Amino acid sequence: MPATSPEAALGQILDAVGIDAARAHEARIVGTDPILPTRFLMGTAGTAVLSAVGLAAADLWKLRGGDDQIIDMDARRGALALRTSKYLRVDGRPAEDYWDPISGFHQTNDGWVQLHCQFPHFRDGVLKVLGCAHDRDAVTAELVKWSGQALEDRMAEEALPVFRMRSHDEWHAHPQAKAVGAPPLIDIIKLGDSPPEPMPVDARPLGGIKVLDLTRVIAGPMTGRTLAEHGADVLRISGPHLPFTEPLVMDTGHGKRAAYIDLREDIGQGQLMDLVRGADVFSQSYRPGTLAGRGYGPEELAEIRPGLIYVTLSAWSHAGPWANRRGYDSLVQCATGIADENGAPEGPKHLPGQALDYITGYLGAFGAMVALSRRARDGGSYLVRLSLAQTATWLNRLGRMDGSTDPRKRADLERDDILDLLMETDTPWGRMEHLGPVLGMSLTPPTWERPAVPLGTHPPEWMDIN
Template sequence: MGRIDEGAVATAFTSERQLRIDGRALTTFAPHSGFWRTLDGWVRTHANYPHHRARLLAALGLPKDASAEQLGKVLSERNSAEVQETAYAAGALAVAVTGPAPTDHQLIEYLEPGASTRRLAPAELPAAGVRVLDLTRVIAGPVATRTLGLLGADVLRIDSPRLPESEDAHADTGFGKRSTRLDLAEPADLDVLRELAATADVVVAGYRPGALDRFGLAPEALPGTIVVQLNAWGWHGPWAGRRGFDSLVQAGCGIAELTGDGTQPGVLPAQALDHGTGYLIAAGVLRGLTERQRTGQAARLRYCLAGTAQWLLTTPAEPTAQAPFDPTPYLVETPSPYGLLRHARSPLGYQGVPGGWQHGPSRWGSDEPIWRA
């Protein structure tokens, strides 16, 4: 029998804010990320990664060492839509704050399943013996695979050595998995990735539509594998190929306007699109494993942050009071190569669920690109 502990869920949904590394708190948003007033409203920028900050500043004609104050001044002299499209053309990230509007984004999109002869041996944990290839970054995808790792899966995360990653972020989402780096521009590394994908039970990919197809990793190229695809803005329409993060989707889908105080936009009390989508993906994978065991069909599932946002905006809910919340009972300590981690425990609650992960995060990119067995 499952049970929901609202305190555990609230703590897990803010895991990046709860994490302490040898007592040090993480910086979740950089100075150039946030809401900025424009001539006709507001925009939200995301510049946590150095290359995104550099692109944003260059797109707006600012020097690479421009301060947040200089950025704010330039944005105040432009229209929101102009900033949004100028940033997009330069590969930067800025989204105009808009009101809610109906969309056709689905919470889960089901594609035609593949055929599989793979079966799992009986085990105590629901994902024991499952090989999960994790091709995701930031929060939503890594939360999904972190959850599958808790439930017994052998999770191997692959990153490119060409893309920077926050090791603090990996310290939060790297529990229960291993991490390696492969350069897909190198034929030998690409061969390794293809072999890992071909022998995986599950592939979770968090890139824009078509980004991995040219490497032979399209769902139809992996017929016996459960394939989950995740992006920010959905799989159809003019925004499908755009980069995005939770904070930007909140701005572009109407959540920022609805949670504002009348003078400026607001945010949800957690990056709920990321975390919520992550747990939905984990649940979808578990259902997919069950269906593969029963029918021999390997599921093809698609998720997007905008779909989760649309579901939140259109699902009736009773208003609740915002009571003070103490996360302390839901925090535990785990040693790691990064130092002593004080972190949120898993919110999963059912009879027999592990009390915690078998191991904390390894250092980002430090493991061998092989399955455990």
């Protein structure tokens, strides 16, 4: 499959939401893959999606009366933007490795499976099904007694995120692949009518826009982080009882405030509704139907706050037999053929970065900005819908690097190779070194107005901007 150019990939993203693909030429894009050790076009994908974000932010800036500006990206910055957690350091030390020792690929009696045991209830559930101790060797010994499909089915009965590794052909034959291939890369659906809401006066594209961020892990939090880069007031809401991965909170928390709300309690439900009434964007990444079952679905919240932009990200999309199954970037890579191809013939191997998470997160921010532009011009409430599996389908269709030299043999880009793109920030955890915003915008360059903070640092209320 021939490699798609970054400009053509950007055109695909624009076309998916009804924007003229020819506008891709408004972004100045340089460089090509390979950037990282993979045949997959991570540089192209990152460059395209961040250029789309830049064009959407520039459109919002013009709606405020701002001038045209230059959007610039290159493949190196685009690739690095799909693995920002890799370069996170606190007080001179790399952020703690957050992978549970039993997570990752294991052999069964007929292939490979992947376990995802990052949260205690997943780990404990897997160990209960296998009947063994929390030890990688013990888990490996049990898994070779299973077929991959039998294990996947049994774990699904317990709502545990375990998937067998599939080839591209096996994935394309699966009913979920057929369901994922039907929707566009990103859906923007009008939920109802409401009066137009002009963009508030501010010096930044998203200044004055309030974003409720009810997301976890990487993809959803990246949507909020990206909106914060362009001036939005992003308030991340977490449950005090829910597990979390601290290095990812650090990585995805730049520019945000963070509050606890316990939705199991009446007072917490009231706090959330008060925030919704003042919000412009509501972003969530729970499985389809989870929040709707508690009265926080897109239609319900659009009734409470006409004009709301509701962003929802899931693993497997809203359609198909796996719609309600848990999933994460690495598992989607495993089940859709990406890990199989990327590691062949030696064995399964993930991409050099959680590309599906980061791409989907940036796409969520892009979709929210496009919907805000529509609201400003035409009014209305909007649903923005994305999934990791749809992103995987798009990435796969971008093609591969070709040539006599296998790009997987390239040296990886380590910290010392990207010092020009790193920045330091004082945070509650210490002095944090991290990748700065990489998107180039000549008049409104992305920046974070506040450092990442631990969950629950702030009260659950909007800032007073008067």
